[in-house]
Amino acid sequence: MSTPSFHALTIGECRRETADTVSLRFDVPPELADRYRFAHGQHLTLKTRIGGEEVRRSYSICSGVDERELRVAIKRVEGGVFSNHANDALAAGMTLEVMTPMGRFTTPLDPAAAKTYVAFAAGSGITPILSILKTVLAREPRSQFLLIYGNRTVSSIIFREALEDLKNRHIGRLAIHHLLSREPEEAGLLSGRIGADLVRELCAGPIDAASVDAVFLCGPQAMVEEVRDTLTAAGTPAERIHLELFGTSAPRRASATPVSSDPADGATIAILQDGKRREFTLAYDGDSILDAAHRHGADLPYSCKSGVCCTCRAKVREGKVAMAENYSLEPWEVEAGYVLTCQSRPLTDRVVIDFDAA
Ligand SMILES: Cc1cc2nc3c(=O)[nH]c(=O)nc-3n(C[C@H](O)[C@H](O)[C@H](O)COP(=O)(O)OP(=O)(O)OC[C@H]3O[C@@H](n4cnc5c(N)ncnc54)[C@H](O)[C@@H]3O)c2cc1C
Ligand code: FES
Numbered sequence: 001m002s003t004p005s006f007h008a009l010t011i012g013e014c015r016r017e018t019a020d021t022v023s024l025r026f027d028v029p030p031e032l033a034d035r036y037r038f039a040h041g042q043h044l045t046l047k048t049r050i051g052g053e054e055v056r057r058s059y060s061i062c063s064g065v066d067e068r069e070l071r072v073a074i075k076r077v078e079g080g081v082f083s084n085h086a087n088d089a090l091a092a093g094m095t096l097e098v099m100t101p102m103g104r105f106t107t108p109l110d111p112a113a114a115k116t117y118v119a120f121a122a123g124s125g126i127t128p129i130l131s132i133l134k135t136v137l138a139r140e141p142r143s144q145f146l147l148i149y150g151n152r153t154v155s156s157i158i159f160r161e162a163l164e165d166l167k168n169r170h171i172g173r174l175a176i177h178h179l180l181s182r183e184p185e186e187a188g189l190l191s192g193r194i195g196a197d198l199v200r201e202l203c204a205g206p207i208d209a210a211s212v213d214a215v216f217l218c219g220p221q222a223m224v225e226e227v228r229d230t231l232t233a234a235g236t237p238a239e240r241i242h243l244e245l246f247g248t249s250a251p252r253r254a255s256a257t258p259v260s261s262d263p264a265d266g267a268t269i270a271i272l273q274d275g276k277r278r279e280f281t282l283a284y285d286g287d288s289i290l291d292a293a294h295r296h297g298a299d300l301p302y303s304c305k306s307g308v309c310c311t312c313r314a315k316v317r318e319g320k321v322a323m324a325e326n327y328s329l330e331p332w333e334v335e336a337g338y339v340l341t342c343q344s345r346p347l348t349d350r351v352v353i354d355f356d357a358a
Helices: 081-089 123-139 160-169 196-203 221-234 289-295 331-335
Strands: 006-018 021-027 043-050 053-060 070-075 095-099 116-122 144-151 174-180 189-191 214-218 241-244 267-273 276-282 313-318 321-323 338-340 344-346 350-354
Touching: 006 070, 021 081, 021 095, 043 070, 043 081, 053 070, 053 081, 053 123, 070 081, 070 123, 116 123, 116 221, 123 144, 123 160, 123 214, 160 174, 196 221, 214 221, 221 241, 267 289, 276 289, 289 344, 321 338, 331 338
Parallel strands: 116 144, 116 214, 144 174, 174 189, 214 241, 267 350
Antiparallel strands: 006 021, 006 095, 021 070, 043 053, 043 095, 267 276, 313 338, 313 350, 321 344
16 A cells, blocks of 8 residues: 555536535546546545645545546535535636545455445435445446435435436346435435334345345444444344444543553654654653644644544554544454554553554
């Protein structure tokens, strides 16, 4: 895996998808094409200055891997800094700093396999699911896909036409259930919300919980966790359920007790990045390792700073840290010593963190 890096990319197209969602297609120059090759379900971190402040936000790629375009879709969040800027001020021809693709909300493809995929998406949570859906349908001709997509109203359904088109082109392989939480049922669209009751109903019908090969969940944290827990209870093995959160409640701090010889001194932190080493001292109850490293001049990758995007992932080579939150590392990664540095604080006198670890 190459080190994530930002490059200035021009917006080739700015397309209105719904009243409150815009999609941006980036032009990737040929010399950067390899760096922006992505896996279905990955995301980009966009960086710009708004009102004099640097702002970074992550957006899932909604294109399929064979579509030869790099596109994200951004839905307005009330009072949100970047999402409103994107919807109101961005236009074709402008440039943004775009980080190379990241994220592991994806599974390997096998053209010979006949797998069963299920996805639950709500609102803007459709973006990575659309990439996964398009890619699986194109690359695994024998696999089947069931999508459950929740929105408030018909007019807020993002990519409605694109989804219809996919369904018509892949009859018998793609089924879509739309759910509307704020409008009565109408042709082909059901009324209701995604939750435990619906999942139990589907498990008594089209979803065979025990045999489904991969489940992708993307939407509000409460919905995603409720669906995951209900599917697990119905027999879906936990490792087949993949989650992507776009945000979470305010980040909490680590509260573990340091095991250092003298907690008063703070810990010595060494950061390894691009083959270079940087050392500094950090109080046990101080900043996160990521924030402290930035104060000491390091330029490390990050985006959400709340444990969801995984951009700040690195490996602990020496010592121990406490992570406050982790919504994005897989259990095997934690086992192997990977941490989210935006959530990590030292527990031992010496901690060595490697950003070059694949
Ligand atoms: C891996 C990843 C992929 C993402 N992909 C997409 C995507 O494809 N499309 C997309 O539109 N967004 C996506 N997001 C969310 C996106 O990064 C921003 O968080 C979102 O656009 C809000 O940013 P903002 O600057 O407008 O709001 P901010 O100024 O950061 O926040 C303003 C207020 O809104 C709240 N808030 C922030 N985000 C949300 C939210 N999603 N829902 C409800 N309230 C919120 C905050 O708590 C705060 O109170 C993704 C996030 C992650 C981590
Ligand atoms: S910056 Fe997003 S998980 Fe750390």
